[in-house]
Amino acid sequence: MAKRVAVIGSGVSGLTSIKCCLDEGLQPTCFERSDNIGGLWRFTEKVEEGRASIYRSVITNSSKEMSCFSDFPMPEHFPNFLHNTRFLEYLKLYAKHFDLLKYIQFKTTVISVRKCQDFSTIGQWIVITESNGKQVSATFDAVMVCIGHHIESYVPLQSFPGIEKFKGQYFHSRQYKTPEGFEGKTILVVGMGNSASDIAVELCQRATQVYLSTRGGSWVMSRVYDNGYPWDTVIHTRFSNLIRSSLPWTLLKWVTEKKMNEWFDHENYGLVPQNRALMKEPVFNDDLPSRILCGSVVVKPIVKEFTETSAIFEDGTVMENVDVVIFATGYSFSFPFLEESVIKVENNQAPLYKHVFPPQLEKPTLAVIGLIQPLGPIMPTAELQARWATRVFKGLSVLPSENTMMTDTLKRREKRIQWFGTSRSQTLQTDHIEYLDELAEGSGAKPKIFSLLLTDPRLALLIFFGPCSPFQFRLTGPGRWDGARNAILTRKERIIKPTKTRVVRSSSNHSSVSYLLMMLGLLAVLSAVFFGFQQS
Numbered sequence: 001m002a003k004r005v006a007v008i009g010s011g012v013s014g015l016t017s018i019k020c021c022l023d024e025g026l027q028p029t030c031f032e033r034s035d036n037i038g039g040l041w042r043f044t045e046k047v048e049e050g051r052a053s054i055y056r057s058v059i060t061n062s063s064k065e066m067s068c069f070s071d072f073p074m075p076e077h078f079p080n081f082l083h084n085t086r087f088l089e090y091l092k093l094y095a096k097h098f099d100l101l102k103y104i105q106f107k108t109t110v111i112s113v114r115k116c117q118d119f120s121t122i123g124q125w126i127v128i129t130e131s132n133g134k135q136v137s138a139t140f141d142a143v144m145v146c147i148g149h150h151i152e153s154y155v156p157l158q159s160f161p162g163i164e165k166f167k168g169q170y171f172h173s174r175q176y177k178t179p180e181g182f183e184g185k186t187i188l189v190v191g192m193g194n195s196a197s198d199i200a201v202e203l204c205q206r207a208t209q210v211y212l213s214t215r216g217g218s219w220v221m222s223r224v225y226d227n228g229y230p231w232d233t234v235i236h237t238r239f240s241n242l243i244r245s246s247l248p249w250t251l252l253k254w255v256t257e258k259k260m261n262e263w264f265d266h267e268n269y270g271l272v273p274q275n276r277a278l279m280k281e282p283v284f285n286d287d288l289p290s291r292i293l294c295g296s297v298v299v300k301p302i303v304k305e306f307t308e309t310s311a312i313f314e315d316g317t318v319m320e321n322v323d324v325v326i327f328a329t330g331y332s333f334s335f336p337f338l339e340e341s342v343i344k345v346e347n348n349q350a351p352l353y354k355h356v357f358p359p360q361l362e363k364p365t366l367a368v369i370g371l372i373q374p375l376g377p378i379m380p381t382a383e384l385q386a387r388w389a390t391r392v393f394k395g396l397s398v399l400p401s402e403n404t405m406m407t408d409t410l411k412r413r414e415k416r417i418q419w420f421g422t423s424r425s426q427t428l429q430t431d432h433i434e435y436l437d438e439l440a441e442g443s444g445a446k447p448k449i450f451s452l453l454l455t456d457p458r459l460a461l462l463i464f465f466g467p468c469s470p471f472q473f474r475l476t477g478p479g480r481w482d483g484a485r486n487a488i489l490t491r492k493e494r495i496i497k498p499t500k501t502r503v504v505r506s507s508s509n510h511s512s513v514s515y516l517l518m519m520l521g522l523l524a525v526l527s528a529v530f531f532g533f534q535q536s
Helices: 012-023 084-097 194-203 231-235 238-246 249-260 288-294 378-394 402-420 433-443 449-455 457-465 470-474 484-489 491-496 511-535
Strands: 004-008 027-031 109-115 125-131 134-140 142-145 169-172 186-190 209-213 297-300 303-306 311-313 324-327 366-368
Touching: 004 012, 004 109, 004 134, 012 027, 012 084, 012 142, 012 378, 125 142, 142 378, 186 194, 194 209, 194 288, 209 311, 238 433, 238 457, 288 297, 366 378, 378 433, 378 470, 449 457, 457 484, 470 484, 484 491
Parallel strands: 004 027, 004 142, 142 366, 169 324, 186 209, 186 324, 209 297
Antiparallel strands: 109 125, 125 134, 303 311
16 A cells, blocks of 8 residues: 655645655645645735745746756746746646646645654654644654745844834835835835845835845846856856866855856945855845946945834934835744654754754654755755655665764754855755755766766766756656656757747857867866876
8 A cells, every 4th residue: 555645735845745756656645724736936915824925026036947847847938037927827737737736635734743652663643634623633654844934934123123113114024015005105125135125126116215224235146147048047057066166165255256246346236245255145136236226225234223213224324214114034934733853943943864854753754845945946956855755755765874864964054054154044055956966866866977978978968068957857767757858958949939039040050169169178077087086
């Protein structure tokens, strides 16, 4: 009899977890507290308790080629960066194509997940759910927690003396939906993440003035990158990743800073990060520099104190007659249905082996999917986590000892602090390609580039020099998809199709030159590896 798996949540992580269970012959039952799929990506006019909330204008920061599921490309006519309604449409197409909806129980809230009495022997869980006021208890062989980390607002009011006296309106960005109702207001947005920047840019078209208050600053990038291609299809390549990982830290920092300042000088705009040595995730906003240049958004340091009508900043300047303060100060996460003995969250951190498994469990039958912020799209990351987890549930992939897992978790924490710092907003951060490969090794799906170089050199070159798209992880191993090779070979056409809506005569043919450059680049890399091996 197939093992029964409880999947909690039907957003991106939940949907791919259902499918991965089915791929491995497991029997999933998904519990979704709302009445539809989509999680974070399903916009609602009002904030719903226990659900992530987005504003109406949200657009993806990762392009469609990099943020699709690995065996289900987005339709070629879809734009490269999607409005939330279009991304939700894609999730619905995915759920329909793989017939996932029949495994979801909507309007069902998970109340508790507890170990069975003989858990150390059989690893089963008792899951109590509630629907229409009625509670039901059921036993499952495994649990996949897919609730994300954008539900619990984090508003550190204790860090803003005088806020209790403030007579204007203040709220967390989770409550923000549309710019209507903010006409003629003076607005202060506190924070420097994607939400803060989006909201500031949107409101400045309606408000009298918008101020953006930041403690540490941030690099700001455009979605449009070299030669007009989506940023992540240029940055997230195996070749670029190899170069970055090979550079000395000081040189890498210099190269990164130089590249980030190509668009505009962040120091002149008051945005340069306080700690430039950290590889924190940049903000993606195509309009913010322009709004600052036009004066409709003014960047300020962190607020030192509020009065009844004003904000006093750290540099001593004062912003008078403030009407609205929006705290875009991030989120906390928790697992209210789990006991602390299973996962204990401290300082916005959860000790999970490879960001998935609680290392101290006697049986590896509970996995957390999607509780991560990679320097890249979450969709293929969550999918590979789920593929690995389901194979662990079946016993096809075996976890190391608790001591080994704890050591690995501590080492990851040290690396994260070195790369991203100690800020609570960075506790879930990780690299992208290296982490994907690590997960793919666990599920047997890591592409074998050197073998492909002998059998399919064109494909090998595109894998190494081209975007590290999700399709690479369907070329081999369990879950292999026959369409993966073609999806990789035709990715450029899918990128260009929605933008090249006026056909023009091409002035030159770059394909042969690009292929030659890739061959020369690969020869250079192989030579470096060979001579490095000879010297060692």
